[in-house]
Amino acid sequence: xxxxxxxxxxxxxxxxxxxxxxxxxxxxxxxxxxxxxxxxxxxxxxxxxxxxxxxxxxxxxxxxxxxxxxxxxxxxxxxxxxxxxxxxxxxxxxxxxxxxxxxxxxxxxxxxxxxxxxxxxxxxxxxxxxxxxxxxxxxxxxxxxxxxxxxxxxxxxxxxxxxxxxxxxxxxxxxxxxxxxxxxxxxxxxxxxxxxxxxxxxxxxxxxxxxxxxxxxxxxxxxxxxxxxxxxxxxxxxxxxxxxxxxxxxxxxxxxxxxxxxxxxxxxxxxxxxxxxxxxxxxxxxxxxxxxxxxxxxxxxxxxxxxxxxxxxxxxxxxxxxxxxxxxxxxxxxxxxxxxxxxxxxxxxxxxxxxxxxxxxxxxxxxxxxxxxxxxxxxxxxxxxxxxxxxxxxxxxxxxx
Amino acid sequence: xxxxxxxxxxxxxxxxxxxxxxxxxxxxxxxxxxxxxxxxxxxxxxxxxxxxxxxxxxxxxxxxxxxxxxxxxxxxxxxxxxxxxxxxxxxxxxxxxxxxxxxxxxxxxxxxxxxxxxxxxxxxxxxxxxxxxxxxxxxxxxxxxxxxxxxxxxxxxxxxxxxxxxxxxxxxxxxxxxxxxxxxxxxxxxxxxxxxxxxxxxxxxxxxxxxxxxxxxxxxxxxxxxxxxxxxxxxxxxxxxxxxxxxxxxxxxxxxxxxxxxxxxxxxxxxxxxxxxxxxxxxxxxxxxxxxxxxxxxxxxxxxxxxxxxxxxxxxxxxxxxxxxxxxxxxxxxxxxxxxxxxxxxxxxxxxxxxxxxxxxxxxxxxxxxxxxxxxxxxxxxxxxxxxxxxxxxxxxxxxx
Numbered sequence: 001x002x003x004x005x006x007x008x009x010x011x012x013x014x015x016x017x018x019x020x021x022x023x024x025x026x027x028x029x030x031x032x033x034x035x036x037x038x039x040x041x042x043x044x045x046x047x048x049x050x051x052x053x054x055x056x057x058x059x060x061x062x063x064x065x066x067x068x069x070x071x072x073x074x075x076x077x078x079x080x081x082x083x084x085x086x087x088x089x090x091x092x093x094x095x096x097x098x099x100x101x102x103x104x105x106x107x108x109x110x111x112x113x114x115x116x117x118x119x120x121x122x123x124x125x126x127x128x129x130x131x132x133x134x135x136x137x138x139x140x141x142x143x144x145x146x147x148x149x150x151x152x153x154x155x156x157x158x159x160x161x162x163x164x165x166x167x168x169x170x171x172x173x174x175x176x177x178x179x180x181x182x183x184x185x186x187x188x189x190x191x192x193x194x195x196x197x198x199x200x201x202x203x204x205x206x207x208x209x210x211x212x213x214x215x216x217x218x219x220x221x222x223x224x225x226x227x228x229x230x231x232x233x234x235x236x237x238x239x240x241x242x243x244x245x246x247x248x249x250x251x252x253x254x255x256x257x258x259x260x261x262x263x264x265x266x267x268x269x270x271x272x273x274x275x276x277x278x279x280x281x282x283x284x285x286x287x288x289x290x291x292x293x294x295x296x297x298x299x300x301x302x303x304x305x306x307x308x309x310x311x312x313x314x315x316x317x318x319x320x321x322x323x324x325x326x327x328x329x330x331x332x333x334x335x336x337x338x339x340x341x342x343x344x345x346x347x348x349x350x351x352x353x354x355x356x357x358x359x360x361x362x363x364x365x366x367x368x369x370x371x372x373x374x375x376x377x378x379x380x381x382x383x384x385x386x387x388x389x390x391x392x393x394x395x396x397x398x399x400x401x
Numbered sequence: 402x403x404x405x406x407x408x409x410x411x412x413x414x415x416x417x418x419x420x421x422x423x424x425x426x427x428x429x430x431x432x433x434x435x436x437x438x439x440x441x442x443x444x445x446x447x448x449x450x451x452x453x454x455x456x457x458x459x460x461x462x463x464x465x466x467x468x469x470x471x472x473x474x475x476x477x478x479x480x481x482x483x484x485x486x487x488x489x490x491x492x493x494x495x496x497x498x499x500x501x502x503x504x505x506x507x508x509x510x511x512x513x514x515x516x517x518x519x520x521x522x523x524x525x526x527x528x529x530x531x532x533x534x535x536x537x538x539x540x541x542x543x544x545x546x547x548x549x550x551x552x553x554x555x556x557x558x559x560x561x562x563x564x565x566x567x568x569x570x571x572x573x574x575x576x577x578x579x580x581x582x583x584x585x586x587x588x589x590x591x592x593x594x595x596x597x598x599x600x601x602x603x604x605x606x607x608x609x610x611x612x613x614x615x616x617x618x619x620x621x622x623x624x625x626x627x628x629x630x631x632x633x634x635x636x637x638x639x640x641x642x643x644x645x646x647x648x649x650x651x652x653x654x655x656x657x658x659x660x661x662x663x664x665x666x667x668x669x670x671x672x673x674x675x676x677x678x679x680x681x682x683x684x685x686x687x688x689x690x691x692x693x694x695x696x697x698x699x700x701x702x703x704x705x706x707x708x709x710x711x712x713x714x715x716x717x718x719x720x721x722x723x724x725x726x727x728x729x730x731x732x733x734x735x736x737x738x739x740x741x742x743x744x745x746x747x748x749x750x751x752x753x754x755x756x757x758x759x760x761x762x763x764x765x766x767x768x769x770x771x772x773x774x775x776x777x778x779x780x781x782x783x784x785x786x787x788x789x790x791x792x793x794x795x796x797x798x799x800x801x802x
Contacts, residue, residue: 052731053724053749076663085750118717119751180454182704182721223703226725302624302703302789303583303797310798316519317626319484320583323454325626330453348454349486350520388703391796394656397711397790 001255004161005262007147008158011161012140013174014197015237017201019137020149021130026116032148033127035099035134036073036193042237043202044070045209045381046111049230056081056088056122057112058229060096064108071109073233075150076127077178078116083230091122094288098128102135115178115191115229119205120141147176151190153304153395154180158266164255169242171198173255177263178229182395192232193329198252204245209234216260219383222271223392224300236318251252268384273391276308279384281368286377290327294372295369295381297325305388308368312357315344318378322372331376338371339363402656405562406663408548412562413541414575415598416440416638421540421550422531426524427479427517432550434528436500436535437474437594443638444603445471445514446610452630457482457489457523458513459630461497465509472510474594474634476551477528478579479517483629492523499529503536507782516579516592516630517553548577548741551592554796555581555627565656570643572599578664580631582673582797584623593618593633593664600639603787605646609654610635617661620784623672624793625701638675656735669785674792677709678768685775691728692782695773698726702737709769716745723773732777739772740764 004011017037025032038044048058048064064070074095081088096110115124147157159176175194200208213232234256236244242250269277282298285291298304301321306316318337323330337345341361346355362368405412418438425702439445447466449459465471482489497511515523520616548558560577576595601609612773614633635657637645645653670678681700686692699705702722708715724731738746741763745755763769 051721051724052728053720053733081719083717083746083750085748088750104741118721182718225702225704226719228721228724300701301626303626306794307798309794310742312798316481316484316521316629317583319454320452320519320629323629327453327511332454343802345484347486349484349489383571388794389798390791392703393707393710393789393791393794396707397713 001258002163003258006040007144007159009155010143010157010159010174010237011172013172013237014239015042016195016207017138017140018142018146019139020142020145021137022128023076023126025076025126032077033130033134034075034146034149035233036146037138038071038235039237039239040071042235043200043205044071044201044233044235045205046231047209047213047232048059048067049227051226051228052320053083055114055229056084056092056112058231060089060092061111061113064096064111065308068106070111071105072103073111073113074099075113077150077152079114079120080116080229080396081119081122083108084121087121091124094124094128098131098325102131109341113151113191113231118228118257143174149177152178153272154178154270155376156270157308158263158270160259160262162259164251164257166242166248166251169240171196171240171242171252175259177261177267179267180270181222182225182227183220183267183271187366194233194259195232195235195237197237197240198242198244200236200244203345205234205236208249208256211253212256212260215257216264220264220268220301221383221385222268222274222294237352242327242370265384268386271386272395273389274386275366275389276307277367277384278386279382281369281380281382282372282374283380284374284376285379288379289376291379291381294322294374295383297321298370298372299383299385303387308363309389311360311363312337313356313363315339315350318370319345323366327374334375340369393397402659403564404663408545408558408560411544411560411575412541412564412573413553414573414596415640417636418445418454418539418541418595419543419547419563420535421542421543421546422534422538424477424527424531425751426477426527432546433478434531434535435547436539437508437547438539439472439636440638440640441472442709443470443636444606445599445634445636446603446606447632448610448614450628452627452629454484454629455500456515456630457485457493457507458515459632461490461493462512462514462632465497465512469507469509471512472506473504474512475500476512476514476592478551478553480515480521480523481517481630482515482523484520486520495525496528503532509524514592514632516551519629537554542551544575547778551579554673555578556580556671559664561660561663561670563656565652567643567649567652570641572597572643572653574642574660576660576664578668580668581671582623582626583626583759584621584668584672595657595660596636596638598638598641599643599645601637601645605650606635606637609650609657612654613661615645617665620698621665621669622697622784623669623675634635645728666785672787673788676767676790677788679709679786679788680770680783681786682770683773683775684781685777686780687778689780689782691699694779695723695726695728695775696782698722698787699771699773700784703789709764709788710790712738712761714757714764716740716751716760719771720746723775728775735776737774737776741770774801
C-alpha cells in the first residue's frame with residue numbers, strides 16, 4: 001500500500017473529473033465552488049449528519065441519492081444553506097437543475113453540498129452564473145483546486161491518494177476533505193469526497209463507507225459541535241476493472257481506512273486555532289459506550305484543552321475529566337493514565353515515578369497521545385482531538401462562521 | 402423576605418463564628434484559610450461532588466459527618482488535596498486533629514474542605530502553624546473575610562444574607578460561596594456554606610438542602626467540568642428558637658432557595674473570563690432528561706459561548722446545538738427559539754420577523770436569556786451559564802489552577 005500525502009500531486013482516478021470556479025458566494029478573490037463528475041456506471045455511497053437541523057442540501061442529496069445513480073457532486077463554500085426552510089430546499093434543487101441542464105443529465109443525478117455560515121439564503125444566481133465555466137474546467141487533475149475551493153475557516157487544503165495492489169492490479173483511491181470547526185461528526189464529517197477506480201456494488205460500497213467512517217471521521221472532535229451539513233461521499237467508478245467483493249474486501253478496506261484516517265486527522269490538525277493533535281486512547285472498558293464517554297469527556301474538557309495549549313502537564317484536569325465521565329463504580333485505584341509513554345496517574349494518585357520535567361517534555365510535542373487504561377473490561381475507543389487556544393476564540397468571536 | 406446582597410454587611414447568624422488566616426499555602430499576601438465554628442446543638446447537612454475522583458477532604462468530610470455533629474468547618478484555598486492518594490487522606494485528617502486539639506472537640510467533629518490546584522500534597526504544617534491564630538480570630542462578623550479567604554480564580558467574594566419572618570419571628574440565613582472554573586456542579590458546587598439560626602432536624606435539613614441545590618448550584622455551568630472538590634454545606638444552629646417543621650417548611654425553603662439561587666448566579670457571573678450571565682430556559686419537553694440535554698448542550702457549545710462573547714446574534718449556532726442534543730424525533734417545525742423577547746427561530750428557519758439589529762441589541766446586554774420551546778410536552782429546565790472569552794483561555798492556559 002502506497003500513501004501519497006502531497007496535496008500538489010494527488011492521483012487522478014479514472015472516471016472522475018473535477019472543476020472549480022469563483023462564484024463570489026461569500027468570499028472574493030478565491031474559488032468557492034467545486035463540481036465532481038462521476039463517469040456513467042459509478043456507484044455512490046454517502047453518510048450524512050445526524051443533527052436534527054440538517055441543512056437543505058443534505059435533505060436534497062439524500063433524496064436524489066435514493067432516486068438515481070449520481071453523475072455530479074456540486075459543492076459550495078461560504079454558505080451552508082441551513083436553517084433556511086422551504087426557500088433553502090428550493091435553492092438547493094435550483095442549483096441541481098442548473099447543473100443538470102448544462103451537463104445533460106437528470107436533476108436528481110446531481111447531489112448538492114453546502115458549507116459555511118448558517119441561516120442565510122443561498123445566492124442561486126451567483127452559482128448558476130458559473131455553471132458553464134465549470135463545464136469547461138472539468139479535468140481529472142483538479143483535485144488540489146477542489147480541496148482549496150471547498151475550504152471555509154480551514155487554513156490548508158486536505159487531500160490524500162493511495163494505491164494498493166489487489167488481484168495483481170493497481171487500485172487508486174483519492175479523497176479530499178474540509179472542516180475545522182463545528183466538528184464532532186456524527187455519521188460523517190463536515191465534507192469529504194473519496195473516490196476509487198475499483199468496481200464495487202452499492203451494498204458493499206455502503207458497508208465499506210460505514211465501516212471506515214466509524215473509525216475515522218466519526219472519531220474526531222474539535223469542539224464537540226456537530227454540524228448541520230456533514231457529509232461523506234464514497235464513489236467507485238469501476239474503471240480499473242478490479243472488482244471488489246466480500247472475498248477481497250479486506251485489502252480495499254484497509255487502504256480506504258488509511259485514507260480516511262489520514263483525512264480525519266488532517267481536519268483535527270487544522271482545527272480552529274489548534275496547535276496540537278491529541279490522540280486519546282481508552283482501553284479496558286466494560287463496553288464501547290463506556291470507553292467512548294471517557295474519551296469524549298476528556299476531549300471536550302475546556303480545562304484539558306487549554307492545558308494542552310499551554311503545554312502544561314496538568315494531569316489533574318485529565319483525572320477530573322475521567323472522574324466525571326459517568327462510569328459506574330469506577331475503581332480509581334485500578335486506573336492508569338499515560339501521557340505518551342509516561343505514566344502520570346496510578347493507584348488513585350500521581351504516579352510516584354512521575355516528574356514534572358518529564359511531563360513538560362511530552363506536552364511540548366505537537367502530536368501527543370493520552371492512554372487511559374480503565375482495567376475493568378476489554379472494550380476500547382480511540383479518538384483524535386486538538387487543543388483550545390486564543391485563536392479558537394478569535395476565529396469564532398470575530399468572524400461569523 | 403429581605404435579601405441583603407452587600408458583601409460588606411452580611412448578617413451574623415446566632416451560633417456561628419468565623420475566623421481567617423494567611424497560611425501561605427499557595428498564595429502570599431492574602432488569607433487562604435477559613436474556620437467556621439458551629440454552636441453545640443447545630444445540625445449540619447452537606448452534599449458533595451459526584452466525580453469518581455473525589456478529593457481526600459471530600460472523603461474525610463463525608464466520613465466525619467456520618468459519625469458526629471460537626472462543630473468546625475475548615476476550608477483552605479490554593480491546594481485541592483485531590484489525586485493525592487493515602488497521603489492526601491492522612492493530610493486531611495491531620496488538619497482536623499490539629500483543629501480538634503486547639504478547640505477541644507473530637508477530630509470527627511471537624512469537616513475539612515480544600516480548593517485549588519489538583520495533585521499537589523497539602524502542606525499540613527503551614528495550616529497547623531496558624532490554627533491558634535484562627536482560634537483568636539473567631540467572630541460572628543467575619544463573613545466577608547471568609548468569603549475572601551476561600552477564593553481561588555474568583556475575582557470577587559460572594560455572599561448573601563436573607564431575613565424572613567416565620568411564625569412572627571425573624572429567621573436569618575447567611576451564605577458564602579466560591580468557584581468560577583471547573584464548574585458544572587453535580588450534587589453541589591465548588592464550595593458553599595449556608596447557615597441559619599432556625600432550628601431544623603437533620604432529616605428535614607437534608608431534604609431542604611437537596612431541594613435547594615437541585616434548583617440552584619446544580620443548574621449552573623461555566624465550562625462543563627465537574628470539580629473533584631465540590632461541596633455545599635447547610636448549617637442550622639437553632640439559636641433563633643424558630644422551629645422549622647414540615648408544616649412551615651415552605652417559607653424557610655423559599656428564603657433558602659433565594660439565597661442559593663443568588664449565590665449560584667454570582668458564581669456564573671464571575672465565571673472564568675465571563676462577560677455575560679446567560680439564562681437558558683427550555684420548555685415543552687417530554688421529560689426533564691430531554692430538557693436538561695438541550696439546555697446543557699447549548700450551554701456547553703463553544704461556538705454558542707464565543708458568539709455570546711462577541712455579542713453576535715449567531716442564532717444558527719444555537720439552532721445547531723439544539724439539533725445535536727439527541728432529542729428523538731424532534732420536529733424542527735414546531736420548535737421556537739427566543740433571544741430575550743425576540744423570536745429568532747420558528748417553522749424550521751429564521752423567524753420572518755427577525756431583524757439583525759434587534760438581535761444585536763439583545764446580545765449587547767450583560768444578562769441575556771435564551772428561551773427554547775420544544776412544544777412536545779410539559780417538562781422544562783432552567784440553567785445559568787456564561788460566555789467564553791479570551792480570558793478563559795488566558796486564565797486556564799497561563800495559570801495552573
